[in-house]
Amino acid sequence: MSPHASVLTLDEVSIEFGGITALDGVTFDVRAGQICGLIGPNGAGKTTLFNCITRIYQPSGGRITWKGDDLLKVRPHALASAGIARTFQNLALFGGMTVFENTMAGGSSVKGGKRQMRDRAWALIERLELVDVADHHAAGLPFGTLKRVELARALMSEPQLLLLDEPAGGLTHSEVKELGDLIVSLRDEFGFAALLVEHHMGLVLGISDHVVALDFGHKIFEGTPAEVKDNPAVVAAYLGRAA
Numbered sequence: 001m002s003p004h005a006s007v008l009t010l011d012e013v014s015i016e017f018g019g020i021t022a023l024d025g026v027t028f029d030v031r032a033g034q035i036c037g038l039i040g041p042n043g044a045g046k047t048t049l050f051n052c053i054t055r056i057y058q059p060s061g062g063r064i065t066w067k068g069d070d071l072l073k074v075r076p077h078a079l080a081s082a083g084i085a086r087t088f089q090n091l092a093l094f095g096g097m098t099v100f101e102n103t104m105a106g107g108s109s110v111k112g113g114k115r116q117m118r119d120r121a122w123a124l125i126e127r128l129e130l131v132d133v134a135d136h137h138a139a140g141l142p143f144g145t146l147k148r149v150e151l152a153r154a155l156m157s158e159p160q161l162l163l164l165d166e167p168a169g170g171l172t173h174s175e176v177k178e179l180g181d182l183i184v185s186l187r188d189e190f191g192f193a194a195l196l197v198e199h200h201m202g203l204v205l206g207i208s209d210h211v212v213a214l215d216f217g218h219k220i221f222e223g224t225p226a227e228v229k230d231n232p233a234v235v236a237a238y239l240g241r242a243a
């Protein structure tokens with residue numbers, strides 16, 4: 001696939017909850033190998049959009065296509081085998097399972113022999129510097145370590161699209177910098193595209209190739225990280241919510 005081809009296309013995606021329009025005709029593309037940052041103030045619709053892509057919500061209007069196919073026909077449990085993986089804002093690891101077992105769990109819905117899965121899990125554990133804790137239960141490990149376990153688990157299915165839900169949440173300043181460098185180096189190595197929902201502007205603007213901003217369910221901006229900082233609509237959206 002060409003490095004610049006669109007892999008994920010959102011076309012006029014809308015959804016309402018009761019009287020609230022959470023997304024209103026949102027259109028944008030994520031291209032192969034691209035890190036696309038998705039920003040917006042609280043309640044802008046970022047999580048709702050994520051939930052539409054991960055098939056938790058069914059949009060009331062519009063289309064989402066994944067590598068040319070209708071993503072809205074893909075069942076949630078089939079996402080990993082379709083090449084889409086995600087991490088969770090509040091981590092979704094099994095506390096009573098080891099780091100190795102949690103990593104293996106990311107490959108459970110993907111075809112491949114047990115031996116092949118184990119080899120891949122160990123390769124990811126090494127790559128993500130988790131060897132020393134591979135036999136430790138996830139419960140009790142430092143938060144920054146658990147973020148890396150989540151990445152290892154998500155990468156088990158060899159995704160072509162990685163959905164990152166507020167990965168910087170709960171991390172210290174230096175951990176956020178390390179995480180940003182890690183995401184970029186993993187993207188360079190594995191070639192996945194990423195959609196990054198994040199409030200930490202330093203991380204979004206530091207690692208995204210492209211940025212989309214939402215406010216009240218509308219797309220108010222899309223462009224480069226350099227352009228977003230001075231965009232009047234984005235500045236007004238954030239200042240308006242802070243007031």
Ligand code: ATP
Pocket residue numbers: 017020021022040041042043044045046047048049
């Ligand atoms: P935050 O940055 O605070 O996580 P967000 O940009 O992710 O915000 P969403 O959580 O997507 O925003 O919410 C968008 C709007 O949709 C909000 O008004 C929210 O209250 C509403 N909403 C989202 N999910 C539901 C739901 N299941 N039922 C009712 N309203 C919902």
